[in-house]
Amino acid sequence: MTTETLWIIVLGCSAATFAWRLLGVAVVRKINPEGAIFKWITCVSYAMVAGLVFRMLMMPESELASVSLPIRIGAVAIAFAAYFLFSRRLVAGVLAGGLSLSALVHWLS
16 A cells, blocks of 8 residues: 555545534534433433443452452442532542442452
């Protein structure tokens, strides 16, 4: 493959990427972020995270299966506390849960 061909491919891919971004900018002005569809998307994302957390808590796999249930429940409790403490920020809950699980495993196992 020649250098010119590679440049054509890179420019073509860049043009396609920026075309979709430009279309997104044009469409986003017509979308209401407080609308029902965004509220539904938010609810679905929270439900997915809750389902994954429950699955990891009750049916752990791999290395997590070696961690005792009380430690896993403690980490989830800390995650919930952080979630509500930081104005219902999902990132705060997820980070607090992961960090507390690591700390609890380190100190109690």
